[in-house]
Amino acid sequence: MDYKTILVHVDDTPEMPDRVAFAARLANDKGAHLVGMTQTGISRFIRETTLPGVELGDLAPLFANLRDAAGQRAAHFDTLAQQAGVASFSHRVDDEGPGLALALRALYADLVVVGGTAHDAPGVSGIAGIPEYVALNSPSPVLVLPRQRACPQAPQRVMVAWNASPEAARAARLALPLLVRAKQVELAVFDEESSSVRTPEDAADMAQFLARHGVAVEICRHHPRGAVGNALLVRAEDLKIDLLVMGCYGHSRYREILLGGVSRTVLRRLSMPVLLAH
Template identity: 40%
Template sequence: MYKTIVVHVDGSPLQHARLRAAARLAEDHGAHVIGSATTGTSWRAFAVLAGNMGAPAMPAADFQALRDAASACLDAFAVDAGRLGLPSVELRLVEDEPRYALLLQSRYADLTVLSQDPGAGIDAPVRGLPEQVALHGARPVLVVPEAYAGAPIPGTAVIGWDGSMQAIRAIGGAMPLLQRAASVKLVLVNPDTLSELHGEEPGADMALYLARHGVQVDVVVERTRATHGDALLSLARTTGAGLLVTGAYGHSRYREWVLGGVTRELLERTPIPLLLAH
């Protein structure tokens, strides 16, 4: 079960959806929720930057304004958490960049809840945060799209299984959700290309592993010319899934960039919560 959940707090419109997701999970698992807001920089970095810009002295009021803005975001978060009936909430203000603050705090939590990056042309305080925290963090990341309105997580879960270490870690991180799922689809897209990772019967060994953990699992083999990401998203739509689970960046970042990686495709297009681990 998840007992500690960290939620990124930045005051953006996307925050409401990720708080609803965290509240849903906290209710199901009896979890403590930590709202984490940041100043965006440390005092030392802020002072160095000001000095490099030729400022004779670093006015403390300038940095305090950053603290005040973050505190205001936390106050609004606390109000929303109260409306959702969260029984155990903690507010944290960290003097650092969001990615570093969340990476540190994720070490002492079961799950970090972030938002999907908004589309092009929409202003956002920080972009690429889900990728950074999933790639370098010690815990799984739940990426919540703006359209999430409080549906059960997971309901039906779709797992992208390719035999990789990243996928194994994602499945381990999602286990508390998979055990509560109405059904789980273990999806292998064109598994013949990775036969050395799947054994004689692709998906059978992982399905047995999941079943021993009490997961109601079906193996789905998709042979398609579509991208892996598109195949997973299509199956999630047709099954009415409430959660996608996949490893983050199973290939090198360079290869993912050149080939148009599955991770990036899912992060950009998923209409339902996406659990990632690297």
């Protein structure tokens, strides 16, 4: 398996050109088709803000401006992809909000590349930020890039957060195109109540599975004194890893929304690229 269709979020943030450049390098490396996805947000605007008695025709100038801005972003993506030497690329403009538009287009992609959500950014549909929403609502893994940090497209030091859950197993499988090229991969087990890892064999079986794909894995068990999310980030930062691979929302989705959880802790303190899968 390899990534042959890569979807990248094209928005109006200052980080967008670097995000596209990262996705372009990855597409060149994998011989993949690169899709730039941008949105007008018109459909969400109509659903959430239109007042009774307001004629949609009155909003035509606003909608025209939104479509024009999205078209300019799409054209900018085309220019960036051309400059990066991407052999095969295209763009999509959708009237939905970014979370839903990316999740729908991700049905036809092997990997989605997005930027990290700002701490004060509003949630998507009141539930989560864009990375979490896409991971929860699409079959594709989501590679979340931190703000203001250069990210190698071929990470050399990788940590796989392992708790013997279906989500963690899916994340590891979907990260294989990146794992097989890494020089150092730690299968990190954090012993705590919610982990499904009960015996040493649980981690050893996963290490053997990855090894059969050509991934050199070292198992490391940790006994955090506090929250697992914080302990995971401290370990990742100590190792200066290039990529963290983890399952998204291993517990009840609503429990994590209310109480936090490892996924949300990592994404809110994002300091390295994270590959998520649900």
